[in-house]
Amino acid sequence: MKSMLIILFSAMLTNNFVLSKFMGICPFLGVSKKLDSAAGMGAAVTFVMVCATLCTYPVYTFLLAPFGLEYLKTVAFILIIALFVQLIEMILKKKIPSLYSSLGVYLPLITTNCAVLGVTILNIDNGYTFGESIVDALGAGLGFTLALLIFSGVRSRVERADIPETFKGVPATLIAASIVSVSFMSFSGMVEGIFG
Amino acid sequence: MAENKYLGELTKGIIKENPTLVTLLGMCPTLAVTTMAENGLGMGLATTFVLVCSNAAISLLKNVIPKAVRLPSFIVIIASFVTLIEFLMKGYLPALYDSLGLFLSLITVNCIILGRAEAFASKNKLLPSILDGLGMGIGFTLALFLMGSFREILGTGKWMGIDLHISDPMTIFIMPAGGFFVLGCVIAAVNKLANRKPPQQIGCEGCPCAGSCTGCANESKEAEA
Numbered sequence: 001m002k003s004m005l006i007i008l009f010s011a012m013l014t015n016n017f018v019l020s021k022f023m024g025i026c027p028f029l030g031v032s033k034k035l036d037s038a039a040g041m042g043a044a045v046t047f048v049m050v051c052a053t054l055c056t057y058p059v060y061t062f063l064l065a066p067f068g069l070e071y072l073k074t075v076a077f078i079l080i081i082a083l084f085v086q087l088i089e090m091i092l093k094k095k096i097p098s099l100y101s102s103l104g105v106y107l108p109l110i111t112t113n114c115a116v117l118g119v120t121i122l123n124i125d126n127g128y129t130f131g132e133s134i135v136d137a138l139g140a141g142l143g144f145t146l147a148l149l150i151f152s153g154v155r156s157r158v159e160r161a162d163i164p165e166t167f168k169g170v171p172a173t174l175i176a177a178s179i180v181s182v183s184f185m186s187f188s189g190m191v192e193g194i195f196g
Numbered sequence: 197m198a199e200n201k202y203l204g205e206l207t208k209g210i211i212k213e214n215p216t217l218v219t220l221l222g223m224c225p226t227l228a229v230t231t232m233a234e235n236g237l238g239m240g241l242a243t244t245f246v247l248v249c250s251n252a253a254i255s256l257l258k259n260v261i262p263k264a265v266r267l268p269s270f271i272v273i274i275a276s277f278v279t280l281i282e283f284l285m286k287g288y289l290p291a292l293y294d295s296l297g298l299f300l301s302l303i304t305v306n307c308i309i310l311g312r313a314e315a316f317a318s319k320n321k322l323l324p325s326i327l328d329g330l331g332m333g334i335g336f337t338l339a340l341f342l343m344g345s346f347r348e349i350l351g352t353g354k355w356m357g358i359d360l361h362i363s364d365p366m367t368i369f370i371m372p373a374g375g376f377f378v379l380g381c382v383i384a385a386v387n388k389l390a391n392r393k394p395p396q397q398i399g400c401e402g403c404p405c406a407g408s409c410t411g412c413a414n415e416s417k418e419a420e421a
Contacts, residue, residue, distance in 0.1 A: 020372045022228035026307060029223065071283070074301045075275040082268050111267075114224050114305045121301055166388045167380070170220060174380030181373040 004135050006191055007128075011139030013187040017115050018147040019180060024115030028148060029173060038152040039145070046141025048088065048110050049119050052081050053137040056120040057130050077120050082111045115144060151180055205324050209331030215308045216339035217386045222308040225299050226340060227375040233356050236344025237337065238292045242285065242300060244333025246277045247309050251317040251329035253277075258318045270313045275304045308336060339382075346378050 017023045024045070031041040056077050064070055089107045092100035110116060119140045123133040158176045167175070215221045222243075229239045253273050254261075261269045282300055285293045293300065303309070312332055317325040349355050351369030353362035368374050 022224050022372065022375065023302070025223040025227060026221075029220075071279060074279055074282075074304055075272060078271055078275050078304055079268070082271060111271075112305045112307055112310060114302045117305050118298060118302060121298060125298070166384045171380040171384035171387070174376045174383065178373045178376030178380065181376055182368075185371065185373065 004132065007132055008135050008139040009191040009194075011136050012143035012146065013184065014189075014191050016143045016147055016184050016187075017118070017140050018144055019177075019184045021118070023118040024113050024144060027113060028144075028151065029170070029177070032148050032152040032155055035149065035152050035156075038148040042141070042145025042148045044107055045110060045113065045115065045144050046138065048081070048085060048107075049116055049137040049141040049144075050134060051088065052077075052084050052116055052120055053123060053133050055080050055084060057123065057133050060124055061130075073121065073124065074117075078117055081116055081120070085111050115140065147180070147184075151177065154180055202324065202327055205327040206331040209328065209333070209335040210338065211335070213332075214335040214339060214386075215311075215332050216336055217383055220383075221311055222306045222336065223379075224302065225306060226343060227372070227379060229296055229299050230340055230343040230347055230375065230378075231351070231370040232295070232348045233341055233344035235292070235295050236340035236342075238285075238289070239296055239299065240333070240337025240340040242281050242296070243303055243306060243308070243336055244330065245281055246274065246303050247312060247333045247336075248326055248329040249277045249280075250274045250309055251312055251325040252322060254313045254317040255320060255322050255325035261318075266318065267310075267314075270310060270318075271304065274309050274313070278304045308332060343375075343378055343382060346382070347374060350374075350378075 011017075015021060018025065018028045027041055027045070032038050059076060059080060060070075060073060064072055064076060085107055089100075092107075119137050123136055126136075128136060154176050155173060158172055161172075163172050209215065213219055216223075216226050225239055225243070230236045250270075250273055254270060257269075257273075278301065281303070282293075285296075285300065312329060316328045320328070345355060347369045349360065349362070350366055351371075351374060352367075353360055353365035366374075369378065
């Protein structure tokens, strides 16, 4: 239980996917303009990360590893993710239209989100068990959502600030991201300190 | 005239449409691997290799791949070349392989590659596609090398492993926060030098999935309306 908590919180805070591992920067910069779209994107990514891990872990352990095909994992995982995104989109559209209307637009973007492929490959590389992989994926997704939410708040202030002409737009956004990233650095060591 | 056109395909990616600094694609590797100039160079060259090969393959196969399944097909082609370069690098450059780590596999989902496949290679002949891939790759490599040099010199006081005898290197520059900061400054500097208005946001025109993605399609419809 303790190790699970450590994995969950370190994936969320210390090893935050966006701010310390640089995965999923494109949606981080692209979708963080408004608070509600940031929340939608975060929820969609968390959902796909957990579901994709549910699929990729068994595929790797029972299909690729026994036949010595570990090197095919990039190809296999990206296909699973692409299929999965499509499938989730179809299921949501048919069964839960209200959720589809709020998450739907973000789903196609997730296929090429490197955070999803990254978390599935990292789980294998770190040698996590099935349970640990799911918890890690959940933590990574929550961390992504947290970063997006915090950053959308910061950004709404930056947009209105009076900054030099050359820095307006993307450069200012990146520098704001750097400051948010500094604040996340303060979490290092905290998780192990509390649960360890 | 024809020669000029080909030269244009090659050079547009290096300066005018530099994927990292102008169209703002492929941000993740740009920030993650540029703690050292050498890593930036390695990552850039690996991406260039994949970009040229996948552009060539997709350009040759463009009439065979059905429109409906083109994106999954492109991704599989790209992923195969990524696996190939992973093997090559593991065999010949194990040190670089270790320092790039996961990001080598993540070339698969680099938006530059899928973006060029969708926007260029699937519509053009073999030679222009190869030149386009090469140009974009060189542009990406240069941007990464520049970022890596800045961060390595400021953060560790070294450059390509050579000690420059800087007394107090600022470690923050090789940390994640420094990556965002340097990229922001480099983009601002490029804007200033090119005397161009900075990109206001990462919009749909740069996004490779713009055509297939319902979110962007809706947005552009709204913009037109």
